[in-house]
Amino acid sequence: xxxxxxxxxxxxxxxxxxxxxxxxxxxxxxxxxxxxxxxxxxxxxxxxxxxxxxxxxxxxxxxxxxxxxxxxxxxxxxxxxxxxxxxxxxxxxxxxxxxxxxxxxxxxxxxxxxxxxxxxxxxxxxxxxxxxxxxxxxxxxxxxxxxxxxxxxxxxxxxxxxxxxxxxxxxxxxxxxxxxxxxxxxxxxxxxxxxxxxxxxxxxxxxxxxxxxxxxxxxxxxxxxxxxxxxxxxxxxxxxxxxxxxxxxxxxxxxxxxxxxxxxxxxxxxx
Amino acid sequence: xxxxxxxxxxxxxxxxxxxxxxxxxxxxxxxxxxxxxxxxxxxxxxxxxxxxxxxxxxxxxxxxxxxxxxxxxxxxxxxxxxxxxxxxxxxxxxxxxxxxxxxxxxxxxxxxxxxxxxxxxxxxxxxxxxxxxxxxxxxxxxxxxxxxxxxxxxxxxxxxxxxxxxxxxxxxxxxxxxxxxxxxxxxxxxxxxxxxxxxxxxxxxxxxxxxxxxxxxxxxxxxxxxxxxxxxxxxxxxxxxxxxxxxxxxxxxxxxxxxxxxxxxxxxxxxxxxxxxxxxxxxxxxxxxxxxxxxxxxxxxxxxxxxxxxxxxxxxxxxxxxxxxxxxxxxxxxxxxxxxxxxxxxxxxxxxxxxxxxxxxx
Numbered sequence: 254x255x256x257x258x259x260x261x262x263x264x265x266x267x268x269x270x271x272x273x274x275x276x277x278x279x280x281x282x283x284x285x286x287x288x289x290x291x292x293x294x295x296x297x298x299x300x301x302x303x304x305x306x307x308x309x310x311x312x313x314x315x316x317x318x319x320x321x322x323x324x325x326x327x328x329x330x331x332x333x334x335x336x337x338x339x340x341x342x343x344x345x346x347x348x349x350x351x352x353x354x355x356x357x358x359x360x361x362x363x364x365x366x367x368x369x370x371x372x373x374x375x376x377x378x379x380x381x382x383x384x385x386x387x388x389x390x391x392x393x394x395x396x397x398x399x400x401x402x403x404x405x406x407x408x409x410x411x412x413x414x415x416x417x418x419x420x421x422x423x424x425x426x427x428x429x430x431x432x433x434x435x436x437x438x439x440x441x442x443x444x445x446x447x448x449x450x451x452x453x454x455x456x457x458x459x460x461x462x463x464x465x466x467x468x469x470x471x472x473x474x475x476x477x478x479x480x481x482x483x484x485x486x487x488x489x490x491x492x493x494x495x496x497x498x499x500x501x502x503x504x505x506x507x508x509x510x511x512x513x514x515x516x517x518x519x520x521x522x523x524x
Numbered sequence: 525x526x527x528x529x530x531x532x533x534x535x536x537x538x539x540x541x542x543x544x545x546x547x548x549x550x551x552x553x554x555x556x557x558x559x560x561x562x563x564x565x566x567x568x569x570x571x572x573x574x575x576x577x578x579x580x581x582x583x584x585x586x587x588x589x590x591x592x593x594x595x596x597x598x599x600x601x602x603x604x605x606x607x608x609x610x611x612x613x614x615x616x617x618x619x620x621x622x623x624x625x626x627x628x629x630x631x632x633x634x635x636x637x638x639x640x641x642x643x644x645x646x647x648x649x650x651x652x653x654x655x656x657x658x659x660x661x662x663x664x665x666x667x668x669x670x671x672x673x674x675x676x677x678x679x680x681x682x683x684x685x686x687x688x689x690x691x692x693x694x695x696x697x698x699x700x701x702x703x704x705x706x707x708x709x710x711x712x713x714x715x716x717x718x719x720x721x722x723x724x725x726x727x728x729x730x731x732x733x734x735x736x737x738x739x740x741x742x743x744x745x746x747x748x749x750x751x752x753x754x755x756x757x758x759x760x761x762x763x764x765x766x767x768x769x770x771x772x773x774x775x776x777x778x779x780x781x782x783x784x785x786x787x788x789x790x791x792x793x794x795x796x797x798x799x800x801x802x803x804x805x806x807x808x809x810x811x812x813x814x815x816x817x818x819x820x821x822x823x824x825x826x827x828x829x830x831x832x833x834x835x836x837x838x839x840x841x842x843x844x845x846x847x848x849x850x851x852x853x854x855x856x857x858x859x860x861x862x863x864x865x866x867x868x869x870x871x872x873x874x875x876x877x878x879x880x881x882x883x884x885x886x
Binding site: 408411414430 | 596597601606612627668672
């Protein structure tokens, strides 16, 4: 058997395992069926809360990530590697630890008192959901958008500046339009990441029923109470959101069918 | 009247391990100046320093009587065509060119008139609605040039603009580029490592090696009189020898104990010298043409030991009679030479060298 066949079987095997695991969500749904649970008040609440907080935190993440990513892609300062490592750290450790860290920071009396001056209450509140989602997804956004900016030829920015455009105008007219697709793809990933954030949201926002109950929290709570059908419905909602997200990325990147790279015979073994 | 327009005074720039060292250069208004040098010699770094993308450590950059050293790139008003053209891929050809025009002070009517003149001179009217990614190399170059000219610069910097263009198209584009620059009377600094391109386009030329400009001349003297052995090597002087002054005749040099060259009046005051001869300056003497006998004070008998026929010229390797070298001289003959028909390997010939074509350096 040649390498192509071996690798094909190996890849397909894992795709099948994951597909079966996802399909089991659909096959295990109870007698009432998914559609009935979709209109359940708790599921409706957690779906709406997830979408709302997901939209807010995604917007905040992207607004924050773009300047940081541009900085990483275009500048070098002493200690930059340390700064980058710190920002990317939440990707490497469990979400639940991130939640604990955020709880200790925003639960500190001094910080709490300072935030209360502006009327902001982060711990065990809906605002906490947004904050937890924000810090969970931010490193992914920075990482993805940094790659997008790095791939844009700096010469284009140099030319724009030589033509009389300031640096900010160059970013506005050249860099951002060229990064549009990459930023859109990053936004989709970030949205899926925000909606799916669990550990950090549970610890910081509390995970209380019909209050800070996003879809992952709903899944967890219903599973704890033995309400499998509700848990499965929450899980299905999350799978559908993730699937829609990945599908949108594929459309953005033009990967429906075969991409340009797929068609290029020089990028693949043809024997 | 002092007509210098782009003036670089004592520029130094340190970039990691590389350094531009005490660069001085002045280019007259409307002049086409070529900066020649091997890859990695610092040509592009100098260009980026002039544009303001690198902050120089020492020296100053002047545009006419204005010191622009500390100005930001957008305030220098210097046009730039990078090596890969860096066209804005999210814009059409028309949008690329108008991007620069927007930054001029022209009224809408004047902008439109200038745009039409520009695309007419460049001959790209038929490309306006096209995206840039599927243009040919020559078309991309014209769009990049149009974009740079769009903001009406007084100076334009071209970074190896022909490196991505087919060999077949290059020569006509050289001609067109020169015409366009003359039409707009723009002071041009063009960098390249291609000797033919440099010779065709440049009014004046400079040679940069290892971060230093070692020679600046007008076109004729630049190629005829390289300033030192290093410059001669780069300018394709393929016959380079170490020699000793002949004690018996101080106007001659003994090369490798093999042959003696007459070099009246140009011998440096040193026992050991380096002799450089261009393969183009060695002639095969026609035994039937006796005028050659007096023209060439250095004549040698020997034989052709190897030959290489190329498209536009032929290379011959010649061994002087009695020499123990594999070959002594490399000769470049034009492809159309009648003599070449008989230049087979092993043929005995006589060659001649004029004294002024023998360059000696300490």
